Structures are given as C-alpha cells and as structure tokens.
Amino acid sequence: MKYAYYPGCSLHSTAKEYDLSTREVAKALGIELIEIPDWICCGATPAHITMHLLSLALPVKNIIKARAMGSYEIVTCCAACFSRLKTANYFMRTDDEHRQKVEQIVGEPYKGEVKVRHFLDVLVNDFGLKNLKGNLVKELKGLKVACYYGCLLTRPPEITELDDLEDPHLIDDLMRTIGVEPVQWPYKTECCGASFSLTKTDIVLKLSCDILQMAYDEGAQAIVVACPLCQSNLDLRQSTINKKYKKDFNLPIFYFTQLIGLALGIDGKKLGLDKHIVPPAALLGEKDKLAKI
C-alpha cells in the first residue's frame, strides 16, 4: 500500500501531532506515505470565498504534482484540505468550462482522474478493521470518547463520498476496533466555527462550547477528531470557553491517529501527545497506565 501524502499547512504547524501520529501509525501498519515534494497550500476557505478559480487551481496543482510521482492515490488527513482537493477534482471531472480555465492556469491538462482519499478511508476500507485489530498491541479499554467529524468530511456527500452524511461512523468503527467506547451523541457533524477561529472568535467559542457540552453530557471523557481546525478550536480555546461560559471542561481532544498509535504500542511522545493544550496524561494514565508523558 503506497500513497502520495499531502499533509497540508496545519499539519506542519498547529497540528504537528496529527502529522506525527499519522506517519507513525502508517509506518507501524506498513502503509507507505510519500510526501508530495514541494506541495503548496490548498487555499482553504479564504480561497473559495475570494477567488473561485484560485480555489480550484491550488489543489489541482498539488494533485498534478502527485500524478507526476506515478500512479498513486493522494492521502490527506486534514478535513479542509480533503474537501478542497475533492471539490477541485469534482469540478475538473464535471465542469468543462472551469476545467479549461484551470488547465490554463496550472499549464497542464487534468480531468480529475487522480483519486483523493482521506486517511480514515484508507485505514477502514483499504487496510481494514480486521487487519488493524490483528496488529494491535493492546486495547484501550475503558475509555469513552465522542467521535467528532465536523463539517467537511461528509458534506456535501456527492463530493466527499466518504461516510454517511448525517450519521458518519468511520471514526466510531476505528475506536471500537481499538477497544475504545464511542458514545452515541448527536453532534457528530455540527460546525465548530472552523475558519472563523481568528476572525469571529466569539462564534467559535459559542459553537465549540455547545459541542463540548454535548460530548460531556453524553458521558464522553474525550473527543476524537479528524480535522486540525476542529482540534485547535476545541483544544486551544477550551480554557477561554471555560472562562467565558463558566464551565470546567477538561476534555482532551485527540486525533484518531493518536489513539490508534497508542493501541499499536507507539510511544505517546512520538504521537505528539505532549503537544496538547488540555493535557491528556491524567485521563490516559488513569485509564490505562501506559502513556507516560
């Protein structure tokens, strides 16, 4: 199993632990991720809000770089990058007018033939849950988490083609496989405010607070995410939320790869568990006595 890997900007900065843990998990499972050389930013939300063509051209440039590596599929972890790459691909496949313009910009013909995958999809559908179970070193028994998917993994379904629109289950499936108990909660795909992190911080605080509250109410001890923006909003801003809304949440926000890494016996530090703002040590130590961070 060999894939072209597109980490995206966040995974090289605020979400370093996502990148670290993804690479570690992939390595442990024998999934080869080859970083696309000289990849560039996908443009994220600002691009599609400001310049439509740019929002297509940037992802396409990256896909073309991947295509040049050979016939790989692209794997990405960031939900926003995933959404942008998929959307660009969709346009290139279905909209001739935009395709021609974008081809002009990037200077190469491209008809959307390279497959864009999320690492979740690769783990569940290519590698397989059974296979994963066979590779576990230990099961993380007794941990209750809320699996949080956010907006861009499932919406819009005709573009993302990843998981169930209203009740996604890929992360839940993975968690169950490593012995973690996912709680049933209704906020799997609610919005955290994401791109407003800097600009409309108040909105982010409110929406993230609702999500934390719901997870807490349904009995989760932590939240598991697959998106760096969700993680940073819920983790980085948790203390501000506590202050503003007079709460005392203490919910570590994990990337799914981190917990899988633990179950594969990878050292917590290698998985970037030291980079969390809400420290997970207590929870993991108390539950499993294995993560010495």
Place this chain on the structure above:
Amino acid sequence: MKWFISHETIRSPFLKTLEKDCGEKISHCYQCGKCSAGCPISYQMDYLPNQIIRMVQLGMEEQVLSSKTIWLCASCLTCTSRCPRQINVAEIMDYLRRRAYTKHMTPPGEIEVPLFNKIFLRNIELHGRLFELGLIGMFNLLSGKFFKDVALAPRMFLKRKIGLFPHKINNSKEVKEIFKKSGKLGRARRDKLWQPKLLFLNLSRKLIERIERLK
C-alpha cells in the same frame, strides 16, 4: 425595508450572472427555510439564509451584498446538503462574498473576514504554504486587535505548534504564477494589503468601540 419592484429589478443582471456563475437555479427555492433551520450561525445573522435567497430572487443586490449574513457563513455546508431543492446555498454565499468584495461593498462592521482572507492568500502567495505567525501577526495588526490571542501564544510556542519562520519551499515562483493567472482569468479584485486609509479606519473604529464600552 421597502423595495420597489419593477420589471428591471426582477430581471436584473445580478440574478442572471449569479445563476450563470454558480450554476444554481435560484428561482428553484420555494422558501421552506430548511437552510435557516439548520444553520449553526443563524443566531448571529441579520437576515436568515432563506431571506438572503429570497432577496436575491427579488433582485435586492445592494441589501444582500451589504448584509452581515454573507460574511457570517462558515461554509459548513449543512444547508447545501439538506436543501430539498438541491440548491447549493453555501456556494451562493461564496459567490455573494466574492461579488461584495469586488464591488467594495463589505458592511462597515464586517471587516475581519475579508481582511483575513486577503492576508491569508497574500501569505500563501508569498510563502507557498501558510506561515501562521505571519498570518496572525498581520491580521492582528491590520484589524486593530493587537493583543488578540496573545495569552495563547506562549503555550503555542512552547508546544512548538507555531514556527517563528516561514517554511522554505523551492517553488514560490510557481505559486505566484497561479495567483496571477487565476486573478486574471477570474477577473478578481486584487489590491494592496497595506492601505493606510483602511488601517486608519480600522484603528479608529476599534478605538471608538473601546471608548463606547468604557462608557
């Protein structure tokens, strides 16, 4: 609000170009309100999403482009994925923002989002990848919120979550090229980041706000 409806307003080029550019049939909307019902941010909006669509149907370009709503949309796509008439509401919001931006019609209280977008894109154009410290710093400086999130900064550095220097990639030329061509082909508005007048306006506005609050 009073709106004089006529032949011209109903068949305004606004509606036509919108339908052409986003490939969305606005007239399909039958105002069921499901978009507004599911929108996580409608509580902050001056018009609900369905009202924006209605106003577009009636050709109320100015009112729509100067609304807060279009800048409050988080592009979470909840509306799009649930619309029974298969209208891509989020895409329409994108379009409206782009149009408002090119027409210099951002509402006075809503400078952050367009400013952020501009800085973000300039940041990428410059470095190829996002340089987050640069982004935050520049944003705080230009939006007049100098000390925003400063409390979070030490922790971020400590955890090595934010680098002090931009990433080095060897293809900055290629990125600039993409920006240039996209701008040209898409006839997008691309102006200078440093606009002393705008900076001054922002600063004074913040100042006034602060004084108001003190009162």
Place this chain on the structure above:
Amino acid sequence: MTGDRSEWEPKIVGFLCNWCSYAGADLAGQSRLEYPPNVKIIRVPCSGRVNPLFVLKCLSSGVDGVLISGCHTGDCHYSEGNFHARRRFTILRKLFEYLGIDPKRFQMAWVSASEADKWAKLVKGLVEEIRQAGPNKLGHR
C-alpha cells in the same frame, strides 16, 4: 415549378399529426397569424404514421422541403407514436446527410395544439431556409 430561379417558390410538404400540430396550425388561423403559403399540409393521425417512403417520394418528385410535425414527446395522443417517429427519422436524416442530401430539406418539429405562434414562426423559418438552399435538384430533370 421549373424555370428560372426568380420565379421559383419553395414547395414544402408538411405532415402534421391530427391532434397537436394540425390543431396548432388551426389555432394559428384562429389567431390570424400570417405566414407564407408554401407549406402544403397533409393530415396524418400521428407523426408515427409517416413512412420514410413518403419523405423519399416528396424529395424525388420535386418537393423542396419536407416537414414532419407532431406532439411534444410525452404528449402523443397515442402515447408513443412520436417516440417511434423520432427514432425512425433520426436515422433517415443521418442517412440523408451522409448521402449528400441537404438536411435542411428534411426537418422535424414538435408543435402542440396551443403553439400557434411556434407554428407560424416555424413555417416562416422553414420557407426562408429552403429558399436559401435553393430548388431541390432531384425531381427537376
């Protein structure tokens, strides 16, 4: 109708289905819409009644243009006749083109009983097109 070009007037045969197009042409009359007299109407129960042999007969006996007009798809009085006609004459038209026969000389249209306007415009356009195409060489020996 031989003779020199200046005297020549396009001669067009229109096969009109009884339920939609013939009635549409009736309505054009009731609405007093004026159109050129070049189209001679042969009433048929349905566009599906038209045999390719009729079209051949027209074109080889000096008719300059043939029109088959029926109900819009889905509106056929006999529910499916126009679907059959559509398939049949799509092939004939492709064959005409291939054999070098100007496809303008053989046209089809869907005109409903309420589309008097469309009928009048159709006739005007058709006559104009055939006028430009000139007399049909076949049948004028």
Place this chain on the structure above:
Amino acid sequence: MKIGVFVCHCGTNIAATVDVEKAAKAALNLAKVKFSTTYKYMCSSPGQALIKDAIKEKGLDRIVVCACSPSLHEKTFRECLKESGINPYLLEIANIREHCSWVHRDRETATRKAIEIMKLAVTKVTHNRPLEKTHMPIEKRVLVIGGGISGIQSAIDISFAKFPVVIVEREASIGGRMARFDKTFPTLDCAACILTPKMVTVAQNKYVTLHTYAEIEEVTGHVGDFKVKIRKKARFVDTSKCTGCGACWNKCPAKVASEFDLGLCKRTAIYTPFPQAVPNIPVIDRENCLYLKSKKCGLCQKVCPFGAINYQMQDEIIEEKFGAIIVATGFTQFDHSVYGEYGYGKYRDVITGLHFERMANSSGPTGGKIIRPSDGKVARDVVFIQCVGSRDEQKGVSYCSRLCCMYTAKHALLLKEHNPDSQAYVFYIDIRAAGKNYEEFVKKVQNEYGAVYLRGRVSRIFEKGGKLIVRGADTLSGAQIEIKADLVVLAVGLIAQNDAAKLAQMLHIPYDQNNLFTEAHPKLAPVETITSGVFLTGACQSPKDIPDTVATASAASVKALGLLVQDQLEKEPLVARVDKNLCSGCQACIKACSFNAIETKEVEDRALKRKRTVAEVIEGVCSGCGNCTAVCRMSAIDLEGFSNRQIMEEIEVL
C-alpha cells in the same frame, strides 16, 4: 365515380380572401369531379340541404367540402352524407379557412392555395372506401383491482346496475388504508363507522365476488374481453368451513409485529388483520407459522372446531373474463428512513401520521392513548412536520401529497382531545386546505385547539436526555426554532405502490416518473386511461383524500357501466388492416403497437402450400395511430382513411 365539391364562404371568413367562385370553377377541372358549388354557410341547415339535394340530383357518390378545419364539422358533414344515403366515410374536408384564408392576406395567393388544398382533398377522397363502424361483444362483468374504499365504492356502484363485479384484494381483508384511520377530516366522523357498513354491504351483495389474499397474475385481451389470471394465495384456512370464531388465533403461540398496527403491537401467525375484517376468515402467514416452517406445533388445526385448517393448501390460479377493469390499487406511504437528519427512521419516538392514527384509535394498539412508543409515557409536547418526502426532489417526490396539511391539522386536534395537557407544534411550508370546510377546519385547530403553526422545514431532529430536540425555523419571524419534544409525527407523503409499474405494464396503461398511473386526459378524461376499458380511481392516479377517492370511484363505475350497458361496442372504423399476401409475418408491427392491437394468425399459403403466420389487427383495439404502417417494410399493413395510396397520391398531385 362522381365527386361533388362544395366551397363554403363562411360568411366573409373565407370569401374575403379566397375567391370561392374561382375555386369552385377550378374544381370542375379535376378528374372525376362532376359538380361544384359555393354557399354562404355550408354547415347551416340550408347548406347541408344543398349537399343532400346535389347528391340526389347529380348522383354524387363522394363529397369534398372546402370549409373550416375538420375538427369542427367533419362529423356534421358525415352525418349529412349518411342522411343522404351514402357512406359517411366517403367525405373529405379541405381546410381552406384555418390553414388558408385566415393566415394569408393576398387574395390571389390565398385562392391559389385554397385550390391546391381542394386538389389534395379530391385526390384523397377518390380512394376513400365505404366503412362501417365495427361492433364487438362485451363481457358484462367488471374487475376491480384493490379492495380499499375506492374499490369498495366502485363495486357497490356497479352492483346497483346489477352487473357482476369481482374485487381482487391482496391483503387478507378488504378495507385498505381507511380501515386504519381513526377519524376523518374535517367532519371528524369515525372512519370505521362509515367504512364498516360499506365493507359489509359488498360482502353481502350478490353481485359482488370477493377474492381477498389474491393478486393479479396476468391480463390479456382488450376492452369488452379481458382475460385475467388471478392468483389466490394459499390461506391454509378453508373459507367454506371457517366461521371466524377465533379459536385458532387465540391459541397460536407464534407472535410477530402487526403490519396493520405498524409494529405498535403483536399479532399471531394465524390472524385476521383487524377485528372487523371482511371476510372474517384468518390466514396463516407462512413465514412465521411454526408448523409450516418446521412441522412443529399444529395447534390451530387441533383447536379448530370446524376442521378448517389445511396446511397442504397451495396457491391457486383462476382465470376469469371481464368487459372492463377498474384499477383501485391506492397508495403506500413514503419511507422516511432516507431522512438522515430525522434519524434515519431509528428514533422510536419519531413516528408517521399513520402510527398516530393507530394510537388515536380507541380500538388500536394503545387503546386510544397518545404515548411515546419508546417508554409509554404520555406525549405532551408533540411536533408535527409536514412535507416529509413530498415536495422534496432530493429525497422523495416532487409533488405535493395533498392531504398531509389536513391530516396533520386533524392530528393536532386529536392530540388536544386525547391529551388535554399537550401542545402541538406544526412545521409547514404552505397550508393547502382547498376543500369544503377545510380552511375552516385548519383555522379551528389553530384558534380553538391552540396548535402553534411554524412556517419552515425542520432541519434536524436528535435525541438528548430522553427528549427529541427539533431544530427548525420560522421564516415568518426570521427565527431559528428549537423545541424539546416528547414525540415527533412526520406527515409522510403518499407514493405509488411498490409494484405499480408492474401492474401498469400488465394493463398497458402508462405511468409517470413517480409510478402513478396516467389518466387519458388530465381534465376531460380523469378516470379513463388510454387503454380503453381500463379505468382509474383513487390514489393510484394521484394522492386523493376520501371524498375525492369516493367521487372518482363512482366516476370510474359510471364509465365502466357506460361500456357494459351497450349491446355491442362500437368503434371508429379508421383502423389498420393487413394484406395477408404481402405480410411476411416478421411481427415488427406487433412489437411496435402501443395498444397490443395486432395478433398473429395462421393462414394457408396457397402458393407455398403450407401454413404461414401473418399479422392481424384486432379492430376493436386498434386506435388508428398508423405507427404499424410505417414500421412495416413490405407496406402490408395500411390504415383506413389515411392509406399509403392516398398519401402517395396526395404527394404526387402537389
């Protein structure tokens, strides 16, 4: 052959632009035209008299009338010919008004064109043949497919005229959807109180035969003579012995969710769907019967005092003949499990309107209590959501289901009556209450029963803390709305039965993209289909409430009776005909005919001295579209009134 040409002035309508005298004179130059004249109004009595006199005096045998469109007076003039003793089909109309005088201004041009049109008509009439209307016998029995209120009403209406009717119903009892309803809007009569007497009436009616637990297997033939195969599914209960005493179902140990009560309670494996079932004879459900599954049990056979249980029973196929068929197969309800945002049908307290009906019914599974199915607690805050599956092309159908507004209002009212403490919230997009006393009813529910109407669709429902959180909008106030509800009732749309398309294909009736059967004309023939002898009633054609259903049932019955009271079926003779000598028997025409009007027939080929199969048109079924004639490569099949020869000659004279 003596052709007479009659040119009408139509006042000045024709005469003002067409030189009618010149046209009449020109007619005399045409072959076989022996007489021509003009008159002011040819369709008037004196005009017709003129034609009649000319026929008599000049011995004319074919007539061309140059006048208005044949759609207006073809019939008139045919009658005129008939009265003068010549065959009415020896007539052609030259349309020189709509197609000539009214669309051209120049007198010379118009006159020239009028003469050309006349020439076409004269050429055509030369080859007209005297035709007689065809007659066919009629099997004087009616088949009604479906035993809901619609089928029951049709059968009753037909039995009034003393014609035999057969109802084929696939469930074990007649009654259909209406049997499950509690009250009916806007009068609030109890559904059972008005339906049960009708069910009993048909059961006891000597003209009506009931085949319950039976399905249509095959339909062949045509109007007046349909041959229908009916599969009578094995009941495992001998209907001639059973008295419906109930000993069997009281003892049966196998319990499964009741379909009739939508799983709100259980039934046994041997069961009648509901207590008032007609016939009151149970069936054994072969999937769940312990004996039929594994030969264990056999209790019902032991306890039956009449020896009516027969485990060896097999499906039986009977064939019957009918003159007309009434389709009354009704509807089914939209399955809301495609709505992920409403919980994919998994939340037990998110129910459909039909569940609500069963709960509100005092003889229903909850004994008339409106409760939460999950925990049995009384429902206080109840949210009703309209347009679920309707008006939603993304997840359901694009049409409006027409009755949900009304039944939701009824539910809101019933809720208040059953649980006086409760509060109803209704999310709607538009309220469609177009019916007698309907709007008043909705207003009553809003004003007197305090139902809160909110204009907007609901975007999301989720469970939290034992309640259902409903997130909607009220577009009138511009507010997002969130309600903590005990129960959510979805007003799911009405859709075609799953196997509607299959039945339509059997009956050769068209159906639309939603599998609803298509009427012959949306306005002027709403209960007919293009297949003559097949009629539609009720919701199989489009969603209908009870009054509309009953009205269409009676309408369809009248149409069917209109057929049956005739001694013979009369048909226009403008049909296709096969020349057996030319026919190769390739059957292209048979496959192309939309009406199944062509059969094969064996004929003796004298030249080859053997039997040959050729095509033959069933005159009574042929509608005269002529599609077969264009499909036939050897031109062996031709159409009366529009023959190949006529058309070819028309082209020639142009």
Place this chain on the structure above:
Amino acid sequence: MSEELKNKAKELLTNKKVDLIIGYQRAADGVLAAPCFIDSQDDAEKLIWDSYCVYNLASYLKDFPAKRKGIVVKVCDLKSITVLLQENQVKREELLIIAASCPGVIDEKRLNPLDQQAQEIVFAGKCKTCKTITPAYYDILINEPQKNDKLSEIGQDEYEPVRKLEAKSIEERFKFWESEFSRCIRCYACRQICPLCYCPKCVAEQITPGYFSKGVNLEGNLSWNITRAMHLAGRCIDCGECERACPVGIPLRDINKKIEKEIKELFKYEAGLSVEQKPLLSCFDKSDPEDFIK
C-alpha cells in the same frame, strides 16, 4: 476441419437428425466455394470448409420451409440467423446450427482465380475488423482453434471508410454517391442475396401505390438504395453479401456501416445480438436524442 464437418454431416443425415444440410462445396473453378444442399450421406463428401466459403447461407433457409435443416454458418452469418429467428422467419426447432470457427474469408473480387499459387490471400473487408471468432450459440461446433493473425488487427477502425466519407463536404458526398448510384442498374442483386430481404413482395415492385420510380434514374436509384438501407436499419449484421453481389460495384457496405455506426452511437443498439431483442424501429427509448427536432 472439412473432415470433421463431413463426418458430422454423415452422422446427422444417417441418424435422420436433419432432412438436409446447407453447406459449401468447391465451385466449378476448383478454387472458390459454392453453396450446396446435401440430403444424402454420400453427398456429404462434397462439403468443404475454408477461407473460400464466402456466401452467407442463411439466405437459403427460406427455400426449405418445414424441413429440418442443418446449416453451416460463420459467426457473422449466425447473426443473420438470429435476426431471422427474431422476425419469426425460421423456426429454431427446424434448425440445426453447425457453427464453424471462422478463419476469415477471402475478398472474392480481389482474387485472381487463375493464379492458384497466390501467396497472399486478401481477406474481405468485414473480416479485417471482425471481433468475434466463436459463435454465440450453436448446436454443433466444428472447432479448430485458430485465429489468423492477419485478421482482427486490434485498433483497426471498422468505420474508417465511413469516417472518411463523413469528413467530406456535403456537396462532395452528394457527388460521390450520385456517381456511385448512377451505375445502379436496378438488378436487385443486393436484395436477392440478402438473407434479411425476404418480403413476399418488395415495395420496389408494388404498383398501387408505386412507392418510387422503377426506372434507372437518379431519383429511382437513390430512393431504392435509401429504402434498402432503411429497411435494414438495426437488422443488417454486415455479412457484406449485398456489396459482393453488386455487379457494378456500389460500396453498399459503406451505407450499411454508416447506419450501424449511428444506431450504435445514438441508440446503443446492435443488430443480431439476441433472439429476444426488440427490433430497433419497433421500440424506442424516451431519452432518444432529438437535437435536430425544432
């Protein structure tokens, strides 16, 4: 293979499985093959099977009604039997299909019968792009797994001649066909040889009404050829017999192939695929294209 065929034929005739066998025998010139009708086992010796068996024998089926016929067929010929079955012109139970795997047949017109030492066999145009080697169904298979490498060159476009014509201007096309059709002498050899032209009385010969000119002139010739092509639309299986039979060398296959290509593209229809298939012109799809209709 010929031996195998002979033995099978003898066996069939001896066991009275068939009344006669329609097959090929060596023609009088000693090179080509001619049809033969074998009804005794002694005659079975005559049967041959090789690349010279050009004829489509399906056209002879109608000459032996109510007899049990064994018929030697190539893959392409089998499709014409499929159409005949579709159109109820033969009865399957009267038919015993002896399918022979086909080596490809020669182009008779380019063969010099005098030059028996010819090194190169020129294969018929239809064989060069033939894609099937084994028949879809049969009763007896005479099989010698062989595939001539010269045949079925992958990538060769069977519609190349059609495309070449399509690329010309409409005037050029008219000129081309005008000159081709001008040679037509209305001998109807194309019709007589076609296995699917079985009408009891062809429209070309009907008098009241007369559908088109019987004279040798452009209108009549054009009408005849268009009618022939239209009547074979969705039925022609490209056995190429019409073109082979045409004494004046009109490229009739180019017309047949054009229609074949169009219906494949427009209606996704191919002739002679199965017996159950509905005839192209007796059915339709609601989404058939209609861009030319106003």
